[in-house]
Amino acid sequence: MRGLVVVLVLASVLLGLTVGGVAFAAERPVVTLSDSQAGTGGTVTVRGEGWPARALLMVLVCGRATPARGVLGGTNSCANADGRAVTTDADGRFSRRLPVTEPPVPCPCVVHVATATGAKEKADAVFQVAGHPVEALPEETSGGRLSVLTDLRLEGSGSLLTWFGAPPRRTLVLTVGNVGTGSVRDPVFQVGTAHGVFAPQWDERPWRGTIAPGRKARIELPVELSAGAHGDYTVSLKYGGKVVAEQPWRVGRPWGVTLFWLLLCVVVPTAVFRIGMAVVDRIRPPGRRPRQRQRQGRRPRHGRLTTLPGATEGPPRPASTPAVLPWFTPDAGPGPAPHGDRPTSPTPPTGTSPTTPTGKGTP
Known part of the structure; x- marks a missing residue:
């Protein structure tokens, strides 16, 4: 009975180790291809399992690479322009069609799959691009690490x-x-x-x-x-x-770039506006130029007599007309009235003295 118990315990331990080993192997990222070789312009289906759940992956065709040594030169050795992105499902699986494009470096080539987010994981699958040149990889340095x-x-x-x-x-x-x-x-x-x-x-x-x-x-x-x-x-x-x-x-x-563009947006429109106004002043006809507001009054110009500022302008007077003086009567005037201003009266008869307004004769 005791021997049977020991056998059962050993069997359960071996079974657990086997299941654990299978689970551990399944957890490692794996990449498989629908075809191992294709020409430029074709497509290949890439499948994977064992990847992190809901992870974003990048799928590329790379040269100078092997699964053992990885991609020499990094993504510079891959056809990045024709790569594809894929997201794994809840079980860490995916399937994606990838266009076949020649990488920028010679083969050996692989289909390289790596995580773009989260933990760093990668896997490579051997792939041959038909018609693409093949060169041997440089030798590894042996002995040193x-x-x-x-x-x-x-x-x-x-x-x-x-x-x-x-x-x-x-x-x-x-x-x-x-x-x-x-x-x-x-x-x-x-x-x-x-x-x-x-x-x-x-x-x-x-x-x-x-x-x-x-x-x-x-x-x-x-x-x-x-x-x-x-x-x-x-x-x-x-x-x-x-x-x-x-x-x-x-x-x-x-x-500094932001400050430069802000200044450019302010300086350039201002300069264009000033240049435009200068051009408009140049090409504007003389008769269309704005007149200055005329000042009140005039000043003498070129020997002409004009009214002073603040004077009220009236009808012009003839230059030959003398100034009008007040009238003076003969009795009140300082002297005899001018000939032209004496009042007319009847001419007395010859030999008769003129009479005054009182009726008496003049001595």
Whole structure:
């Protein structure tokens, strides 16, 4: 009886290990293709399982790649323009038709599937693009193996040109050590920059030098974004097809560009308006020019006598007419009245003296 119990316990343990092993194997991302070869212009159906649930994936045709070594050169070796996105279901499965396009580098080629959001997962399936050239991959460095000893960090700061939209630049600094048995000479790293939830764009950054076994070295790699870039970025470092370090990078907004456009919207319309008014004043006919408001009164001009300011203008008088003086009678006047102003009277007879108004004769 005791032996039967022991057998049953061992059987249950073995069954649990078998089921656990199957479950663990199913959890690993897997990619399968409907065809292993197709020409440009065709399509291939890509299926996957074991991926995170409700995850966004990118599906690409890449060159210079194998499932064992990954994609050499990152997404720069892939046909990014003809890639496709797909979202897994609740069980981590997906199916997507992918157009076949020649990658920018020679084969060997793969269909590369990687997560765009969430945890980093990837898988490759061997695929041959018919008619595309094939070249052997560079040999791997044997014996040496690099390991990151210090955290990845970004050194440097922005400048005045960056404030006006110049490409932001930093230096990626880390320390690596050779934990292998052979030397590592001229290692090639891959630096990727990702904005938000998008997949990183990888660029190769070679480092010149040799790292002996048990030695360490300080690695400095340049990182540059596109002009006008701003927001939250993630800088990743890949070596040997694996991401070894990541570092967030927050890039400020180039406010100088905004200030420039605001000033441009104010200065240019003002300048155009002033130029237009100057042109209008030039081409306007003389008779159409606005007259100045005439002042009250006139001033003498060219020897002519005009009325003074504030004087009331009346009908013009002849220049030859003398000024009119008050009349004086002969009795009240200072002297004899002018001949022209004496009143007419009857001429007395000859020998008779003129009489005065009182009737008496003149002595």
